[in-house]
Amino acid sequence: MKRRTFLQAGAAAAGGAALLNAWPANASAAALGPAPSTPFAVGVRRYDWRRGSRPCTTYVYYPATGNPGGNPVSNAAVAAGMFPIYNFTHGYGSSPQNSLFIIRALAAAGFIVPAPHFQHDFNDVNNGNTSRDVSEVLTQTLALNGTGPLSGHIDTAVGVGVSGHSLGGMVTHGLLTSWPDSRIISANPQSCVDMGNPSSAVKAKVLFVHGDQDPTTSYNSARQAYAELPPAKAFLTFLGGSHTSFWSDNRFPTTVVDWARWTMYGDTAARDRLPGDATSARTRWEFVPGSDGPAGQRYEAENSPAVCQGTIDSNHAGYSGSGFCNGTSAVGAYSELTVTAVAAGTATLGVRFANGTGAARPASLVVNGSTVATVSFESTGTWTAWSTKTLTAALNTGSNTVRLVSTTAAGLPNVDFIDVR
Secondary structure, three states: OOOOOOOOOHHHHHHHHOOOOOOOOOOOOOOOOOOOOOOOOOEEEEEEEEEEOOEEEEEEEEOOOOOOOOOOOOOOOOOOOEEEEEEEEEEOOOOOOOHHHHHHHHHHHEEEEEEEOOOOOOHHHHHHHHHHHHHHHOOOOOHHHHHHOOOOOOOOOOOOEEEEOOHHHHHHHHOOOOOOOOEEEEEEOOOOOOOOOOOOOOOOOEEEEEEEOOOOOOOHHHHHHHHHHOOOOOEEEEOOOOOHHHHOHHHHHHHHHHHHHHHHHHHHHHHHHHHHHOOOOOOEEEEEEOOOOOEEEEEEOOOOEEEEEEEEEEOOOOOOOOEEEEOOOOOEEEEEEEEEEOHHHEEEEEEEEOOEEEEEEEEEEEEEEEEEEEEEEEOOOOOOOOEEEEEEEOOOOOOEEEEEEOOOOOOOOOOEEEEOO
């Protein structure tokens, strides 16, 4: 077996073209869990992007206003809130429109899903061109947060997720290995082959899905790719399954959606549902846990040299340390922590917070004096219910200031600590 060249045009000619991603007509969206608390209608907009001379036409699916269920609505109004990005790349001879079974489930669950429409070329997949195209699509999608109808609705701080089936799965694995994109924190390669050695530039939780009797893409090759990756990681095997047979099994979208919720929203309830989502007499579920939240150094919001524009309180149970920052209810009020990085690079920041109001509290993430992202701290239901928002930011070697700045008169949520790794 050779990496990056295992799947060739001959496989498609031998029948793979009919198999590589033509979703069943009776597919329906998966059941959705608590984060966000209710499913959304789904909207879609087309963008004719390019990477140099290469077309990257992309259909961006997103949570929309209106009643959930049904087909995506072109140019529908965006639902209130901020949502993370989770890409999907289709397989050979298919399209986003033929992949709605999984795309619609992700968008209805609260994700922005950029789905490029490629005229797949095996050489471009194997030499990294298509993986680089997806990186460009991710960049262009993130930029939509600054202009147009999606402005203010994309969570640009948390990182991005990527997924895909068959050639799209190979493209996805390529972004974790040979052509890495360091923005990726979650991935779901489906029916893929091994595209190279894991890159140290990518810190992602990865879920593989594959049928163990797949005649088109080698199950053993996907197992090799899984074995090489560090945790957290999981493998959902459909016993006796072919290249596409799991599409008709609702365990597939349900598991993928909960994986995305856990890894992108920090929804531990979704993580805890995964064994039940995936397990049956016809499946095998394997899970290797990693650090569930950012490990490394913890910085308490109440301890000097931290600065809290407000008061240090201890009247709501469940906090860490001796208290938490209860910020002033004003635009510009902030909670600032000084953190240390042993080397320059991208760090993961786990902000533990509570928001007992019924509305999200938005903030700017300011690192070393520069605003690097906008963040939405959703309601946690009560002031004693604490949650962790996972963000990413570039840190300098040594001391860095990390400041959360309220952008509305309601102020910040209560801030407990920031974990940095």
